[in-house]
Amino acid sequence: MFLHHEAETILGIPLSSGMTEDSQSWAWTKNGESQSRALTQWSSKNILPTNHYLKNRKIAVKEDCVFCGERETSGHALWRCRAAAEVWKESGINLPNGLSPHGDFIDLVWNLLEAPIVFDWELFETTAWCVWKNRNAMKHEGRSKQTKSIAVEVGRFVEEFRQNNMSNLKPQNQPPQARPLWCPPKSGWYKINVDEATFKDPHCYGIGVVIRNDSGQIMGAMTKKLHLPLGALEVEAKVAEEGIILARELGLGEVVVEGDSMTVMPALSSVNQPPSSIQKVVESSIHRLRCLRIGKQSM
Numbered sequence: 658m659f660l661h662h663e664a665e666t667i668l669g670i671p672l673s674s675g676m677t678e679d680s681q682s683w684a685w686t687k688n689g690e691s692q693s694r695a696l697t698q699w700s701s702k703n704i705l706p707t708n709h710y711l712k713n714r715k716i717a718v719k720e721d722c723v724f725c726g727e728r729e730t731s732g733h734a735l736w737r738c739r740a741a742a743e744v745w746k747e748s749g750i751n752l753p754n755g756l757s758p759h760g761d762f763i764d765l766v767w768n769l770l771e772a773p774i775v776f777d778w779e780l781f782e783t784t785a786w787c788v789w790k791n792r793n794a795m796k797h798e799g800r801s802k803q804t805k806s807i808a809v810e811v812g813r814f815v816e817e818f819r820q821n822n823m824s825n826l827k828p829q830n831q832p833p834q835a836r837p838l839w840c841p842p843k844s845g846w847y848k849i850n851v852d853e854a855t856f857k858d859p860h861c862y863g864i865g866v867v868i869r870n871d872s873g874q875i876m877g878a879m880t881k882k883l884h885l886p887l888g889a890l891e892v893e894a895k896v897a898e899e900g901i902i903l904a905r906e907l908g909l910g911e912v913v914v915e916g917d918s919m920t921v922m923p924a925l926s927s928v929n930q931p932p933s934s935i936q937k938v939v940e941s942s943i944h945r946l947r948c949l950r951i952g953k954q955s956m
């Protein structure tokens with residue numbers, strides 16, 4: 658049913674786990690990479706310091722875009738503004754149409770994530786960073802680069818990043834962890850265990866799902882490798898959603914979801930409001946769960 662490496666990954670999913678320490682490792686280059694990571698983290702958490710964001714925080718700035726005068730949201734600054742759109746085009750990235758006109762940049766990221774395409778996230782992140790850098794130069798110093806020279810700069814940073822990371826694409830050696838005892842769900846129910854793995858390549862995550870019945874028999878399992886520019890929380894939300902989708906596809910009626918995330922699991926139970934960066938994914942998961950019968954989420 659599974660390939661050898663998939664079976665290994667599935668068997669490596671903790672059956673139940675307590676709090677684990679987050680670990681992240683970024684790859685850095687002298688020029689662009691550290692900043693482009695920070696930008697993606699900010700924008701994926703909806704805290705990019707755009708004029709609109711600052712005004713909402715009661716900071717005395719005008720919301721206007723420095724290039725066109727429209728309201729400067731993250732979606733506008735990095736994607737919809739003409740000054741950004743021309744750079745995306747020059748970089749050779751075709752962004753999807755049909756997204757909300759006032760959407761945030763994170764909406765675009767989710768949209769790309771759902772699209773059935775192989776996507777060049779390094780080029781995407783670096784382009785977004787160079788667009789943002791150029792916007793700030795215009796705002797604060799009154800100077801802006803030509804579209805073509807921004808695209809050349811993007812190409813140079815991406816090339817440099819790739820050269821520095823050629824040898825960094827192997828999964829990290831992680832110390833073996835004690836496997837806690839798995840508690841079965843109550844009679845007639847199913848338990849979805851979800852887990853994610855990080856790799857040295859900061860754009861790469863592994864996710865795994867196992868669904869067992871009350872006797873511990875595996876009813877379904879899957880693993881996926883995702884190439885995303887997202888933070889740990891966003892991946893945690895995504896892996897929970899994947900587990901719920903699998904349970905629905907298998908036609909399982911009564912399920913509980915179990916995972917490590919101290920943010921996502923309470924949000925799925927509607928105990929806590931999820932942070933805005935994962936709100937859409939959590940809402941869609943809750944909607945899917947309503948079509949199943951959910952039990953109390955355990956953590």
Ligand SMILES: [Zn+2]
Nearest residue numbers: 722724725738
């Ligand atoms: Zn604009």
